[in-house]
Amino acid sequence: MEILDKINNLQTQIEAFLIENKEQLEQFRLKFLSQKGEIPALMDEMKNIAPENRKAFGMSVNQLKNLATNLHKEKLEAFASVVTKTQAPTDLTLPNAVDELGSMHPLTIVRNQIIAIFERMGFNQSEGPEIEDDFHNFTGLNFPENHPAREMQDTFFLEKNPDIALRTHTSSVQIRVMESKQPPMRTFSIGRVYRNEAISARAHCIFHQMEGFFIDENVSFADLKQTLYHFAKEMFGQDTQIRFRPSYFPFTEPSAEIDISCDMNNPKGCQLCGGSKNICKGTGWVEIGGSGMIDPNVLDNCGIDSKKYTGFAFGMGLERMTMLKYRIKDLRLFTENDLRFLKQFEGIEG
Ligand code: DAH
Numbered sequence: 001m002e003i004l005d006k007i008n009n010l011q012t013q014i015e016a017f018l019i020e021n022k023e024q025l026e027q028f029r030l031k032f033l034s035q036k037g038e039i040p041a042l043m044d045e046m047k048n049i050a051p052e053n054r055k056a057f058g059m060s061v062n063q064l065k066n067l068a069t070n071l072h073k074e075k076l077e078a079f080a081s082v083v084t085k086t087q088a089p090t091d092l093t094l095p096n097a098v099d100e101l102g103s104m105h106p107l108t109i110v111r112n113q114i115i116a117i118f119e120r121m122g123f124n125q126s127e128g129p130e131i132e133d134d135f136h137n138f139t140g141l142n143f144p145e146n147h148p149a150r151e152m153q154d155t156f157f158l159e160k161n162p163d164i165a166l167r168t169h170t171s172s173v174q175i176r177v178m179e180s181k182q183p184p185m186r187t188f189s190i191g192r193v194y195r196n197e198a199i200s201a202r203a204h205c206i207f208h209q210m211e212g213f214f215i216d217e218n219v220s221f222a223d224l225k226q227t228l229y230h231f232a233k234e235m236f237g238q239d240t241q242i243r244f245r246p247s248y249f250p251f252t253e254p255s256a257e258i259d260i261s262c263d264m265n266n267p268k269g270c271q272l273c274g275g276s277k278n279i280c281k282g283t284g285w286v287e288i289g290g291s292g293m294i295d296p297n298v299l300d301n302c303g304i305d306s307k308k309y310t311g312f313a314f315g316m317g318l319e320r321m322t323m324l325k326y327r328i329k330d331l332r333l334f335t336e337n338d339l340r341f342l343k344q345f346e347g348i349e350g
Pocket of ligand 1: 168169170171211212249252289290291292313314315316
């Protein structure tokens with residue numbers, strides 16, 4: 001009889017327990033449901049119950065336990081939904097919380113460095129379109145009719161006859177500037193160029209070039225050399241050496257490939273390759289671009305008197321220079337957006 005009273009009493013207590021907040025809910029749990037709570041304590045009484053009454057007793061205690069557990073669950077859910085209701089609803093159109101500042105892309109860093117160096121030498125910046133016509137990309141630059149760059153497999157043509165293509169080099173900006181002004185002119189241009197190439201560690205169908213040129217009376221190859229020598233030292237360190245190798249471009253005569261020394265301290269070493277010699281191939285020199293004296297035909301094509309004026313021009317690859325300067329081994333890293341790569345350029349001044 002006594003035990004029945006106990007069960008009834010506990011039931012009344014459970015039903016009457018005041019649960020208006022989370023703290024009271026926890027007190028409820030501790031009092032009735034926890035290991036040392038009243039319901040497990042009641043269970044322990046089983047051993048004192050006569051065997052024939054044990055089944056009925058067990059069922060009563062289980063009912064109590066279910067009552068308390070359900071009440072607890074119900075209140076827990078109710079409190080949880082109150083909390084969500086009082087929180088401001090999430091506005092999915094808001095921008096993400098910004099807690100980190102990004103860093104400049106390595107190509108942007110090098111681009112800005114190039115701009116600063118050439119501006120200090122009195123060059124101004126020019127621009128030209130990335131979609132070019134045949135004259136500005138090829139004919140004006142003295143490209144012969146059957147030059148391989150004019151083939152479909154080398155260039156992305158958008159239209160044929162008359163030809164419109166994605167520019168294959170920034171040399172097209174030379175023509176644009178020369179058409180619109182008379183010398184003296186000392187200018188450079190930086191931008192994207194396109195070639196129909198498979199993407200690999202060393203090539204991409206989209207890349208960047210910088211182009212510079214200087215036209216005036218009595219401009220000579222010595223001026224070209226000194227300009228590029230100064231640039232190479234500013235860009236890669238004061239011990240950098242440069243070397244010119246005879247070459248051919250339709251728009252310059254004479255033409256030369258520009259190399260810089262791989263080891264800034266020792267022309268035979270391999271510092272740019274990080275000792276691996278996989279960039280300079282053990283020669284101690286790496287190519288960064290092409291250059292030359294502007295062909296008189298090009299000046300004439302643009303209405304500049306080639307008897308009065310001479311000029312030099314050069315074009316260099318930004319990816320190439322960036323890879324050399326920061327010892328980047330794979331060109332694809334520039335476009336993969338991998339934070340482990342990009343974060344290494346945090347804090348580098350551009
Ligand atoms: N346009 C050439 C290229 O894309 C690079 C170049 C060579 C530019 C010689 C020049 C130059 O201005 O004089 O391969």
